[in-house]
Amino acid sequence: MSPEKRARLGHSLSRRRELLSSLLGAPATDIVIAHNQAGRPFLPDFPDVSVSFSDSGAANALALVRSRHVGVDVETIRPIGWHAMLPMLSSEDEAREVRNAVEGAGGLAAFFCCWAAKEAILKAAGTGLKGGAPRLRLPQAFISGQQDRFSLEHDGLSLRVERFQIGDLVLSRATSV
Structure with missing residues (x-):
């Protein structure tokens, strides 16, 4: 790991502890x-x-x-070889919808919104992307950007999924209900 990346990671871990400290009312240390x-x-x-x-x-x-499951993912919209990544993310049918959304009005944001949503869902389920992103099916209205929230059942969990986009950042949160 490069010294720059190590420094960023150290700063990130420190900020996480500070935020958790303020949310939980316990000293960061x-x-x-x-x-x-x-x-x-x-x-x-x-x-x-x-x-x-x-x-x-x-x-x-x-x-x-508290007392529920949660997963979060944040992604920076950036140039990426998204075509090659689609089979790791989606089934063939869903990949077609993602391609249509990216090539249409959604641009790369559509790809990153799907990625962030699936990663948040799989984190809430406790598996992360190893849990099989292609077996998750996102609603077409979410993929196309027509809706920012939906609910689904996954691995025995009822989840509420939300998407937020600010500039070139996309954030998804999945919370059990």
Whole structure:
């Protein structure tokens, strides 16, 4: 890892502890962030709290809920070989809808919105992208940008998924209901 990347990671971890400190009312030095075998973060001293983190470039996201599951993903819209990534993200039918959205009015934001939503869902389920993004089916109205929220069932969880876009940042949050 480059010294620059290591410094960014250290700063990000420090900011996460500061935010968690203010949200949980505990000193930042006492906030312990651990990870289970699947890599999902958790707070051993706050067993009723579900937490999720994401970063993309200089952007960081943190989601925290009590007594429910949560997943968050933030993505910077940027030039990327998205065509090659579609089979890792979507089924053939859904990939066709994503291509139509990207090539239409949605531009690259459509691809990143789908990516962020699926990653948030899979983080809430505790698997991350290893959980099989292509087996998730997003609503066509979400893919095309006509709606920013939807609900779905995944791996025994009822989830509410929301998308937020500010400039070149896309953020999705999935919360169990």
